Amino acid sequence: MRYKNVYDISVTLGSESIDYPGDTPFSREMIEEIKTGASYDLSKLVMSAHSGTHIDFPSHFIPGGKSANEYQAREFMFPAHVVNITDKESIQPSELEKVVIKPRDALLLRTANSITGICKSGRWSERYAHLSLEAARFCIRRRVGLLGIDYATIEKYGDESFPAHREILGTNILILEGINLEDVPTGKYTLFCFPLKIQNSEACPTRAVLIR
Numbered sequence: 001m002r003y004k005n006v007y008d009i010s011v012t013l014g015s016e017s018i019d020y021p022g023d024t025p026f027s028r029e030m031i032e033e034i035k036t037g038a039s040y041d042l043s044k045l046v047m048s049a050h051s052g053t054h055i056d057f058p059s060h061f062i063p064g065g066k067s068a069n070e071y072q073a074r075e076f077m078f079p080a081h082v083v084n085i086t087d088k089e090s091i092q093p094s095e096l097e098k099v100v101i102k103p104r105d106a107l108l109l110r111t112a113n114s115i116t117g118i119c120k121s122g123r124w125s126e127r128y129a130h131l132s133l134e135a136a137r138f139c140i141r142r143r144v145g146l147l148g149i150d151y152a153t154i155e156k157y158g159d160e161s162f163p164a165h166r167e168i169l170g171t172n173i174l175i176l177e178g179i180n181l182e183d184v185p186t187g188k189y190t191l192f193c194f195p196l197k198i199q200n201s202e203a204c205p206t207r208a209v210l211i212r
Contacts, residue, residue, distance in 0.1 A: 005212050006210070007209065008207070009108075009208045009210055010178075010206070011053050011180050012052075012120075013181070015122055016052075016121070017052035017091075018122065018124055018151070018152040019048070019098075019152070020048075020050060020124070021124060023047040023050060023051075024047060024051075025047070026046070026051045026052065029041050029044045030042070037144065042189055048203075049201050049204055050152075050177070052178050053177070053179055053197050053206055053208050054177055054203050054204060055068075055146075055175065055176055055193060055203060056165065056174070056177060056202070056206055057203060057204075058169045059070075059200070059202045060169060060202040061166050061169050061170070063087075065172075066190070068199075068200075068203070068204045069197050069200065070144070076192065077147055078104065078190070078191045079188070080106035080107075080148075080189045080191035080210060081105060081187070081189075082181060082187060083108070083109055083186060083211070084110050084186045085109050085112075086150055087111075088116065088129055089129060090129065090156070091132055091149075095140075096139075100157035101144060103142075103145070104144075104145035105144060106144070106147075106148060108149075108179065108191070108210075109148065110150060110181035111150055111151075113128050113129050113150040117179075117182065118151070119151055119180050125147070129150075129151070130153070130164075130165045131149060136158075136168050140167060146174040146175070146193075147168060147175055148175075148177075149175075149179070150178075150179050150180060150181050151177065151178070154175060176206070179210070187212070188212065192208070192209045194206060
């Protein structure tokens with residue numbers, strides 16, 4: 001099957017990915033190397049379940065919520081809408097209301113984080129466009145299946161009550177964080193975002209791809 005457009009919206013672990021303050025940073029350590037005489041290259045990865053482009057599952061904040069291994073593979077394929085957000089500080093419902101969303105559609109928000117490149121800078125910044133609680137509730141009312149944002153978190157920096165996470169994950173909507181929509185035009189796509197199948201994991205890195 002041929003597609004006219006294929007967009008890899010994942011960030012590269014180790015160069016573009018952003019570590020949330022206090023979280024385990026991504027690292028790759030060589031154990032064996034061909035260049036030093038070994039028969040093969042072998043490396044060890046150390047990272048958070050929230051490293052790079054990743055999915056947050058309900059169990060991240062909701063007691064008894066579903067974890068990574070409790071989903072079927074088909075549940076990571078979505079009709080998707082890429083929406084351009086002009087507000088540089090927060091995502092508000094007023095910028096989402098014109099999108100025709102069907103139940104379980106994915107909503108991917110292209111903000112200034114993508115346009116300025118901070119979503120792939122490899123460095124944490126306290127200034128980024130975040131999801132307002134009102135926009136989170138809008139997504140719940142529209143029965144969105146997955147919400148994606150172009151930064152390491154959907155929350156406003158410094159809000160340790162994590163209201164948007166709790167609202168969204170509490171209704172079993174998946175959260176896709178750490179995407180890069182810099183080169184993706186607004187419009188309709190199909191989203192594929194398959195995470196690793198890790199037992200009881202509250203989050204997991206994923207390779208997220210849009211096609212149409």
